[in-house]
Amino acid sequence: xxxxxxxxxxxxxxxxxxxxxxxxxxxxxxxxxxxxxxxxxxxxxxxxxxxxxxxxxxxxxxxxxxxxxxxxxxxxxxxxxxxxxxxxxxxxxxxxxxxxxxxxxxxxxxxxxxxxxxxxxxxxxxxxxxxxxxxxxxxxxxxxxxxxxxxxxxxxxxxxxxxxxxxxxxxxxxxxxxxxxxxxxxxxxxxxxxxxxxxxxxxxxxxxxxxxxxxxxxxxxxxxxxxxxxxxxxxxxxxxxxxxxxxxxxxxxxxxxxxxxxxxxxxxxxxxxxxxxxxxxxxxxxxxxxxxxxxxxxxxxxxxxxxxxxxxxxxxxxxxxxxxxxxxxxxxx
Amino acid sequence: xxxxxxxxxxxxxxxxxxxxxxxxxxxxxxxxxxxxxxxxxxxxxxxxxxxxxxxxxxxxxxxxxxxxxxxxxxxxxxxxxxxxxxxxxxxxxxxxxxxxxxxxxxxxxxxxxxxxxxxxxxxxxxxxxxxxxxxxxxxxxxxxxxxxxxxxxxxxxxxxxxxxxxxxxxxxxxxxxxxxxxxxxxxxxxxxxxxxxxxxxxxxxxxxxxxxxxxxxxxxxxxxxxxxxxxxxxxxxxxxxxxxxxxxxxxxxxxxxxxxxxxxxxxxxxxxxxxxxxxxxxxxxxxxxxxxxxxxxxxxxxxxxxxxxxxxxxxxxxxxxxxxxxxxxxxxx
Numbered sequence: 212x213x214x215x216x217x218x219x220x221x222x223x224x225x226x227x228x229x230x231x232x233x234x235x236x237x238x239x240x241x242x243x244x245x246x247x248x249x250x251x252x253x254x255x256x257x258x259x260x261x262x263x264x265x266x267x268x269x270x271x272x273x274x275x276x277x278x279x280x281x282x283x284x285x286x287x288x289x290x291x292x293x294x295x296x297x298x299x300x301x302x303x304x305x306x307x308x309x310x311x312x313x314x315x316x317x318x319x320x321x322x323x324x325x326x327x328x329x330x331x332x333x334x335x336x337x338x339x340x341x342x343x344x345x346x347x348x349x350x351x352x353x354x355x356x357x358x359x360x361x362x363x364x365x366x367x368x369x370x371x372x373x374x375x376x377x378x379x380x381x382x383x384x385x386x387x388x389x390x391x392x393x394x395x396x397x398x399x400x401x402x403x404x405x406x407x408x409x410x411x412x413x414x415x416x417x418x419x420x421x422x423x424x425x426x427x428x429x430x431x432x433x434x435x436x437x438x439x440x441x442x443x444x445x446x447x448x449x450x451x452x453x454x455x456x457x458x459x460x461x462x463x464x465x466x467x468x469x470x471x472x473x474x475x476x477x478x479x480x481x482x483x484x485x486x487x488x489x490x491x492x493x494x495x496x497x498x499x500x501x502x503x504x505x506x507x508x509x510x511x512x513x514x515x516x517x518x519x520x521x522x523x524x525x526x527x528x529x530x531x532x533x534x535x536x537x538x539x540x541x542x543x544x
Numbered sequence: 545x546x547x548x549x550x551x552x553x554x555x556x557x558x559x560x561x562x563x564x565x566x567x568x569x570x571x572x573x574x575x576x577x578x579x580x581x582x583x584x585x586x587x588x589x590x591x592x593x594x595x596x597x598x599x600x601x602x603x604x605x606x607x608x609x610x611x612x613x614x615x616x617x618x619x620x621x622x623x624x625x626x627x628x629x630x631x632x633x634x635x636x637x638x639x640x641x642x643x644x645x646x647x648x649x650x651x652x653x654x655x656x657x658x659x660x661x662x663x664x665x666x667x668x669x670x671x672x673x674x675x676x677x678x679x680x681x682x683x684x685x686x687x688x689x690x691x692x693x694x695x696x697x698x699x700x701x702x703x704x705x706x707x708x709x710x711x712x713x714x715x716x717x718x719x720x721x722x723x724x725x726x727x728x729x730x731x732x733x734x735x736x737x738x739x740x741x742x743x744x745x746x747x748x749x750x751x752x753x754x755x756x757x758x759x760x761x762x763x764x765x766x767x768x769x770x771x772x773x774x775x776x777x778x779x780x781x782x783x784x785x786x787x788x789x790x791x792x793x794x795x796x797x798x799x800x801x802x803x804x805x806x807x808x809x810x811x812x813x814x815x816x817x818x819x820x821x822x823x824x825x826x827x828x829x830x831x832x833x834x835x836x837x838x839x840x841x842x843x844x845x846x847x848x849x850x851x852x853x854x855x856x857x858x859x860x861x862x863x864x865x866x867x868x869x870x871x872x873x874x875x876x877x
Contacts, residue, residue, distance in 0.1 A: 263810070271780070271810050434806065447604070453808045468801025473767065475786045475817035477596070477604050482815035484808035 213240040213249070217280040217310035218523045224265055227461045227531060232265075233524040236280075243314040248297045250287035250315065252543045254331040255308035255520070256339075257527040258283065258368075262460040271486055281523075283308035284339055285543075286323070286330045297322060304333055311520055311543050326502055335368055335538035336512045337501055339487055343454060344372035344430075345497045346490040349380070351483050352428045352452040356381030359422045361441055364432035365402060366393035366513075368538035369454060373430045374402050375510045382428070385421045387414070387437065389533045396536060400511060414440035425449070434458045439469035445478055453484040461531055513537030546573040546582070549853045550613040550643035557598055560794045560864060565598075566857040569613075576647040581630045583620035583648065585876045587664040588641035588853075589672075590860040591616065591701075595793040604819055614856075616641035617672055618876075619656070619663045630655060637666055644853055644876050659835055668701055668871035669845045670834055672820055676787060677705035677763075678830045679823040682713070684816050685761045685785040689714030692755045694774055697765035698735060699726035699846075701871035702787060706763045707735050708843045715761070718754045720747070720770065722866045729869060733844060747773035758782070767791045772802035778811055786817040794864055846870030 214237055221234040243249045261283055264275045275281055285308035289301040294317035297303070303320040307313045323333055335341060347369075348354045360377040364370045365386025377384045378401045385404040386397045397405035404421035411417045418426070418440045425446035431438060434456030441451065459466055474480065504510040515535040517526040523541045530539055547570055554567040576582045594616055597608045608614055618641035622634040627650035630636070636653040640646045656666055668674060680702075681687045693710040697703045698719025710717045711734045718737040719730045730738035737754035744750045751759070751773045758779035764771060767789025774784065792799055807813065837843040848868040850859040856874045863872055 438805075455809055456806045459806055465803030467803050468805040470798030470800050472771075472801040473789045473792055475815060476788055476819070477817070479817045479819060479822065480815070481817075482808060482813070484810070484812045484814075486809070486812060489812065 213312060214238070215240050215310055215312040216520045218520060219280050220265065220275045220277055222277065223267060224262075224461070226463045228262070228265070228524070228528055230524055230528075233281075235521055240312055240314060243291055243293050246294050246316055246318075247314050248292040248294055248303075248317050248320060249290045249312065250303055250305065250307075250320065251290050251312045252285045252287040252308065252310065254286045254334055254516075255310075255523065255541045255543055256284040256334040257523060257530060257539050257541065258339075259455055259457045259460060259530050261527065262531070281309035282306055284334050285309075286333050287312075289320075292317065302330055302333075304338070309520070309523055328505070331514065331516075331538075331540050331542075332512075334540060335514060336372055336505070336510060337498070340368035340538060341372050341501055342490075342494065342497050343487040344369045344376060345501070346487060346493050347452040347454050347485055348373050348376050348428070348430060350490060350493065351485045352430065352450045354380055354382055354428050358382040358427040359425070359446075360384050360428040360430065361418065361422070361426045361444070362386045362402075362430045362432075363437040363441075364388070364457060365405070366396055366536055367432060368535075370430070370432055371396075371400060371512055371537050372510065375400055375504075377428075378402075379504060379509055383422070385418065385426070387433075393536055396513060408437070415443040418444040428452070430454060432457060435466065435469075439471055442469060442471045442474050442480070445474065445480055447478050449478065449480050451480060451482045453482060457531065514540055516540045516542050518542050546645060547571070548573050548643055548645040551853060551856045552613050553598065553608045553610055555610065556600060557595075557794070559796045561595070561598070561857070561861055563857055563861075566614075568854055573645055573647060576624055576626050579627050579649055579651075580647050581625040581627060581636075581650050581653060582623045582645065583636055583638065583640070583653065584623050584645045585618045585620040585641065585643065587619050587667055587849075588643075588856065588874045588876055589617040589667040590856060590863060590872050590874065591672075592788055592790045592793060592863050594860065595864070614642035615639050617667050618642075619666050620645075622653075625650065635663055635666075637671065642853070642856055661838070664847065664849075664871075664873050664875075665845075667873060668847055669705055669838070669843060670831070673701035673871060674705050674834055675823070675827065675830050676820040677702045677709060678834070679820060679826050680785040680787050680818055681706050681709050681761070681763060683823060683826065684818045685763065685783045687713055687715055687761050691715040691760040692758070692779075693717050693761040693763065694751065694755070694759045694777070695719045695735075695763045695765075696770040696774075697721070697790060698738070699729055699869055700765060701868075703763070703765055704729075704733060704845055704870050705843065708733055708837075710761075711735075712837060712842055716755070718751065718759070720766075726869055729846060741770070748776040751777040761785070763787060765790060768799065768802075772804055775802060775804045775807050775813070778807065778813055780811045782811065782813050784813060784815045786815060790864065847873055849873045849875050851875050 366388035394405040429441040429451040699721035762774040
């Protein structure tokens with residue numbers, strides 16, 4: 212009998228998640244049933260949006276359940292298959308992450324053409340974070356040549372791709388990140404002005420210095436003082452794509468919003484929230500563009516990899532401390 | 545020599561404007577020069593946006609100058625004209641309000657076809673506030689049949705028109721206003737749910753009760769707790785048209801924004817600020833639609849009229865105390 216370790220939600224975190232909110236369990240995996248395949252995960256993803264699923268509340272995805280294995284993106288290899296569409300060795304993308312192995316109907320597994328990329332790229336640059344950057348920047352914010360684009364959490368899984376697509380499209384790019392290593396990384400991928408927000412007292416002043424004429428696009432990953440600075444620095448008709456607000460995911464009390472929202476009127480700003488899954492129609496365009504950019508060396512990326520399913524809770528917590536550069540992953544086998 | 549009284553800005557208001565911030569002066573008016581006309585104003589408009597022009601700061605309109613007459617919309621009658629395009633008795637719309645009479649180049653005066661309406665209608669339902677309602681609701685928010693539309697300051701100059709256009713388009717309308725008289729007025733113009741915000745402790749709860757399935761459109765005139773309630777009650781993909789935030793125009797300290805902005809992401813909300821002057825291309829459509837609706841009795845309106853140019857500062861202050869119903873006007877002759 213195959214064994215699989217998995218990570219379960221033990222308690223709903225209050226504030227910053229801790230190790231005590233998770234537990235590791237080992238389950239026996241039967242042989243896959245008819246039409247099913249057995250998959251051994253190679254890499255699993257931890258993503259900031261998962262924090263929202265740990266609350267017991269209505270949202271665009273159902274909450275995680277206490278005592279059940281957590282779900283999330285994973286790349287695995289088919290071990291055995293009872294369905295003609297899959298054969299052992301096939302690479303598959305699934306949403307059964309936070310576990311080493313699992314059985315699933317073949318229809319619930321997305322077979323992947325590796326295109327010469329390492330498998331974990333399909334959890335990052337060529338997967339959901341890359342696609343999030345692509346639709347958020349190009350479709351939601353409508354980024355075009357000549358724009359000045361401000362990206363928060365610019366050294367994160369999504370941010371690093373936003374910065375590079377913006378450069379490809381002919382924009383000037385300003386990115387914020389915490390710490391000298393991340394700032395150096397941003398400069399290495401062509402970011403025009405990299406701001407270390409931890410070393411910056413007045414983010415509005417830093418942004419206005421980097422963009423004296425103001426910004427046309429803001430890619431929002433952080434919230435709080437980043438959003439306030441972006442509004443202050445916005446030019447008339449600036450477009451803000453709201454991808455997330457990681458600074459607030461662990462708040463236990465309501466955090467007031469920025470005090471300068473009134474500028475939405477005078478500057479005719481447009482704020483728009485988006486979820487990548489609403490934009491899957493763009494997938495073929497994304498895959499085609501991204502494969503080309505990677506081949507031409509126009510898009511590069513970093514990832515932070517921890518080892519073993521037991522490391523997943525810690526890897527998840529790193530996201531909120533800013534301890535990852537690029538995509539945060541857990542290697543499972 | 546013709547005399548004209550005018551209202552000048554004496555001091556930049558700090559917080560709520562007071563009578564001491566204004567002064568009345570009498571000027572001598574020479575005969576109009578070549579190509580000019582002399583106009584006697586019949587009505588002048590006071591509008592919330594004028595508060596912004598009393599600050600000395602960069603914005604989409606230049607600040608008012610201390611010691612100079614205030615500017616703003618006015619409807620007047622041509623007294624004498626040195627230009628063939630205008631003749632005595634013509635009705636003209638201008639931006640030389642806050643004064644009884646003035647000379648101006650004919651090109652700076654917009655001749656009006658009264659279309660059977662009283663002249664002051666061109667400062668309200670058939671003028672800038674009506675056009676603001678029209679483009680904000682239909683073009684910016686994209687209101688359509690079946691939408692549930694929430695309008696704040698619904699008994700104001702703009703709000704009253706937004707409510708009625710939304711009803712014409714087949715929407716369900718929820719409006720907030722302060723006091724029983726305004727609530728009764730809202731019901732009389734077809735608003736489905738009229739909320740007296742002064743008698744309501746929990747605006748989110750009141751809104752959710754009026755719209756159990758949530759709102760599709762929010763027409764923002766107020767800010768603060770109104771915006772927070774609208775975000776809480778928003779359905780996925782709701783569109784917010786930001787016209788103004790009158791609750792904050794007199795703030796002396798920064799007022800924090802709502803604490804629930806993070807919902808922009810999960811609900812994929814769209815916020816968009818607008819200024820009516822960016823949408824003048826819609827003017828012919830607006831005039832044609834509005835003239836038809838008024839003729840068919842589908843749009844009605846209220847106005848609050850004070851008398852004489854000396855009353856203008858007080859009329860302006862009433863806007864921020866919510867003491868006007870419908871369009872606030874000053875009758876000048």
